Structures are given as structure tokens and as C-alpha cells.
């Protein structure tokens with residue numbers, strides 16, 4: 001993470017203090033605080049401090065293990081399988097991406113599966129780490145039921161993000177990191193917590209009617225992107241991150257906010273590989289590829305065709321200079337958790 005302003009540094013210290021109070025080690029508290037601050041700085045507020053209380057509640061209720069004994073099983077020089085022992089998801093994901101990077105640096109390809117993990121926040125945050133090491137990456141995680149499979153009356157798939165990252169030959173990485181739902185659940189939770197509306201056409205209430213009320217949306221179903229295509233992508237992510245890894249799948253991942261009956265056992269899959277596996281001049285080729293797209297004639301009102309990750313990178317740079325603005329609800333959470 002880059003250097004952030006003093007108030008952000010103090011906020012980070014507070015978060016570390018809170019996580020330590022709930023039993024996390026120094027290092028695990030730092031990893032978790034960095035991930036939460038990063039979410040705020042890239043403007044992914046639904047995955048930032050709005051979730052701090054939830055993580056602490058889950059630790060208190062013993063469904064997140066603050067002192068996990070994480071096991072890394074070596075399957076080959078390229079492949080590792082991690083049992084996260086119900087750690088906070090940030091820690092499992094941090095270990096996994098570092099392992100995937102290490103494996104790819106050694107052999108060209110890294111494949112790391114994780115089971116018994118929890119919600120890890122933004123896939124793109126981990127993708128950036130691999131891209132910084134000049135690797136291409138694909139990352140998958142499943143999530144609690146939110147989206148109804150195409151043709152079903154009940155939600156079962158999570159918002160299951162799909163993430164792809166690559167170096168671009170310039171300082172801004174290409175990171176496509178998208179939920180398979182019209183909007184991610186974090187945004188709906190953030191709206192519910194702060195009495196805001198959600199956009200029209202992204203969710204149905206429990207009676208199957210379109211709603212802009214986030215509380216009703218949370219009781220109903222979220223709509224996938226592109227109908228049956230989005231439903232198919234969600235299913236693919238559930239198979240790759242759940243069925244394949246030994247994690248929960250088919251709707252068994254527990255909702256982190258509402259279901260304290262046991263750990264989530266989320267699964268993640270991290271794939272990393274070198275850019276020079278098939279061609280020697282990947283950097284030139286990708287630069288050329290992006291240039292071609294950017295030079296296309298633009299529709300009215302569009303100044304620049306941006307690639308995935310470009311706006312987020314700019315937001316991060318801009319927000320890093322400013323103080324993170326906290327809502328009243330989040331300020332109250334922080335005070336409550338600190339004391």
C-alpha cells in the first residue's frame with residue numbers, strides 16, 4: 001500500500017488496535033486493516049469499514065478464528081492447497097496470493113486453492129499484488145446466497161466476483177474485477193446501513209417485485225448480470241472456488257452478517273502465470289492492444305475509453321491524499337469497538 005495521509009494512518013492504527021483487542025496477532029491485524037483501508041481508498045465502501053463490526057462480531061461468536069493454524073499443503077512446485085482454519089478471509093487470501101506468486105515465479109504457473117476461509121473483500125486487491133510482480137492472474141471466490149440461478153425462485157449463488165489482472169506495460173494495471181450481480185451486495189448493505197436507496201432494476205423483494213429499498217432487497221434476490229449468462233458465470237465461480245477447493249458451495253456459505261451458526265468455509269482460487277510463457281514481447285503486444293482500443297472513435301459524451309482498473313487506480317491516488325470520510329454509523333461502530 002502506498003503512503004497515505006496522517007488521518008488515514010491514525011484510522012489504520014485504530015483498526016489494528018480493534019482487531020488486536022479481538023485477538024488477532026499484530027501481523028494479521030495489519031493485513032486486515034490494510035485491506036479495509038484499501039477498500040475505502042478505492043471507493044469500494046461496501047467492503048470497507050462498514051464491515052468492521054461484522055468481522056468483530058464473528059470473532060466474538062467464535063465463527064472466525066482469531067488465532068488460526070493455517071496449513072499450506074504443497075501438491076507440486078506450482079500447486080498448493082491451503083486450509084485457512086477459519087481465519088479472517090484477508091489473512092487466508094494474503095497468504096494464498098503470496099504463495100501463488102512464489103509458485104509462478106518458480107515454474108511459470110501458480111495455482112492455489114483455499115478452503116475454510118471467510119470473506120476477503122476485494123479480489124482486485126490481491127490481483128494487484130500479482131500484477132506488480134509482472135504476472136497475469138485470475139482470482140475467484142464464492143459468497144453467501146444472493147442471486148437466484150436462472151429459472152429458480154430462490155437465491156443460491158453469491159455475487160461471486162470474477163477477477164482478471166494483467167500488467168499493461170504502463171504503471172496502471174488492467175484489473176477486471178466484477179461481481180456477477182447487477183451491483184455487489186456490499187453496496188446494498190452500505191445503502192441499508194446508511195438509509196440510502198439502491199438503483200432500480202438490480203434486485204427484487206421477497207415477493208419478486210423490483211425494489212429500490214435495500215432492506216427489502218436483502219430479503220429478496222439480487223439480479224445477475226445478463227440473465228442466464230450471469231447465472232452461468234456465478235455457477236462457474238461456485239464450482240472453481242467451492243467444489244474444487246473443498247470449500248462450501250451450492251448455497252452453503254453462511255451470510256456473514258446474519259448467520260452465526262458456524263464458520264463460512266468460503267473457498268477461493270488463485271491462478272497466476274508469467275506473461276512470457278508463449279511470446280517474448282508481451283509488454284509490447286498488450287500496449288499495442290490497449291492503444292488500438294483507446295484510439296477507436298468514441299460515442300458522444302465519452303472523452304476516453306478506459307480499461308478495467310484505470311478509474312480505480314486514479315480514485316486510489318486521489319483519495320490517498322485526502323482524509324477518509326466516515327459516516328455517523330461507522331464512527332459509532334469504531335467508538336464502540338475501540339472502548
Ligand SMILES: NC(=O)c1ccc[n+]([C@@H]2O[C@H](COP(=O)([O-])OP(=O)(O)OC[C@H]3O[C@@H](n4cnc5c(N)ncnc54)[C@H](O)[C@@H]3O)[C@@H](O)[C@H]2O)c1
Pocket residue numbers: 044047119120121122123124125141142143159160161163175176177178179180183184185186306307308309310311312
Ligand atoms: N468477497 C466477496 O464476496 C465479493 C463479492 C462481490 C464483490 N466483491 C468485490 O466488490 C468489488 C466491486 O465489485 P463490482 O461488481 O461492484 O465492481 P464495479 O461494477 O465497480 O466494476 C466492475 C469492473 O468494471 C470496471 N469498470 C468500471 N467502470 C468502467 C468503465 N467506465 N470502463 C471500463 N471498465 C469499467 C472496473 O474497473 C471493474 O473491473 C470487487 O472488487 C469485487 O471483488 C467481493
